[in-house]
Amino acid sequence: MTNPILDQLNNHRSIRQFTDVALTDTEISTLVDAAQHAPTSTFSQQYSIISVTDAETIQALASITGHAWMKNSGHYFIMVADQYRNLQITKSAGRDTALLHSTDKFLASVFDAAIATENIVVAAESLGLGSTIMGSILNNAGKVIALLNLPELTFPLLGIAVGHPAGMPDLKPRMPQSMMHFTDTYNLPDDFAAQLTAYDDELTAYYQQRDSHTKQENFSHHLARELSRDLNVRADLATLVKQQGFKLE
Ligand SMILES: Cc1cc2nc3c(=O)[nH]c(=O)nc-3n(C[C@H](O)[C@H](O)[C@H](O)COP(=O)(O)O)c2cc1C
Known part of the structure; x- marks a missing residue:
């Protein structure tokens, strides 16, 4: 079967080379709008999006991820698992907030943020833009938490570099x-x-x-190489998630 949406989904490529054209405010808010309309667990909207524009923060993120090319992207988002906002709402309502610290709610915020991430990727492609999701911000999640001033019950999950593609890589074949x-x-x-x-x-x-x-x-070989990485890299993740107030029990 085929239709324009399937064609676009099945032609996805991560884009890591961008022209120097920045996204417009309208493009940015269009992408955030698409993210917001993603399904959200228990309609709790438990994630936030941070647009990173500060040059020093971008430089720090490029160092953390090892991706110097992200500095050329037209816009950079960070997707944040977020129960902090719902903590404020629940506290104001005088309700018990214990559940917001649970593994279940941490996972729900990860699901929400991940699904919204893909909406941004797909929406960007529909506008002729390209993107790359970046889990590599977790190479130093503690520093990202500090850079973004993230409060309790939040956790940085993924970066998304978006921009105007400067090239179109070949389609990467998936397994049967x-x-x-x-x-x-x-x-x-x-x-x-x-x-x-x-x-x-x-x-x-x-x-x-x-081509490149x-x-x-x-x-x-690719999987073996991925797994031969230093075990200490990202070994602090569970500790940091707990420091942010999620119990992971
Ligand atoms: C959760 C997640 C994290 C990713 N992190 C990175 C990353 O840190 N750096 C990067 O260059 N690509 C990253 N990617 C992109 C993948 O490398 C890419 O999707 C994969 O190689 C398949 O290529 P394609 O997207 O072009 O089809 C990530 C993708 C996902 C879904």
Whole structure:
């Protein structure tokens, strides 16, 4: 099946090279509007969006993420899990606020922020813009919390660099559905190893043929490399989430 929305979704690429054109205020508020209309767990709207415009903060985030190219983006958002606002509302109503500190509410705010993030990505693409989501702000979540002056019951989750694409990377092939879509019970296919080899071969060809950053790589090697990272990197996350007031129990 095909239609313009499916075509756009199935043509998604993360964009890491931008022209030097900044987003307009109207574009920014259009993206935030799209984020706000995402589904939200228990209609609690438990996330916030911070637009980062201060040059020093952008520089600090570029250092934390290791992504110098984010300085060229047309706009930078940070998606924040947020039960602080609802804490104020609940306190004013004189209600018990204990539940806002729960793992359940932390997860709900992560779900809300993540779904809103994808709405921004899709809305940006619909406007001819491009973006890259950045989990790498968590390389130093403590510093991000300080930079953004985040209060209790908030946590920074993802950055999103948005801008006018300066190039269009090749489409990155996904694994076949048979490796990730099951019926009724979890059930990897009997010929999983053969399917993985075929997918590895497809990715090898993709990495060798794509226009920029060609490399010798496939999915299995990629995963292994990801997991060989220093275990101490981001090891402070649970501690920081708890410091922000979420109990994680
Ligand atoms: C939660 C999340 C975190 C991500 N973090 C980063 C990041 O820190 N830096 C980056 O360059 N890309 C990041 N990405 C983008 C992925 O690398 C990208 O989506 C993936 O390689 C697939 O490529 P595509 O989006 O072009 O299809 C992230 C994506 C997601 C969903």
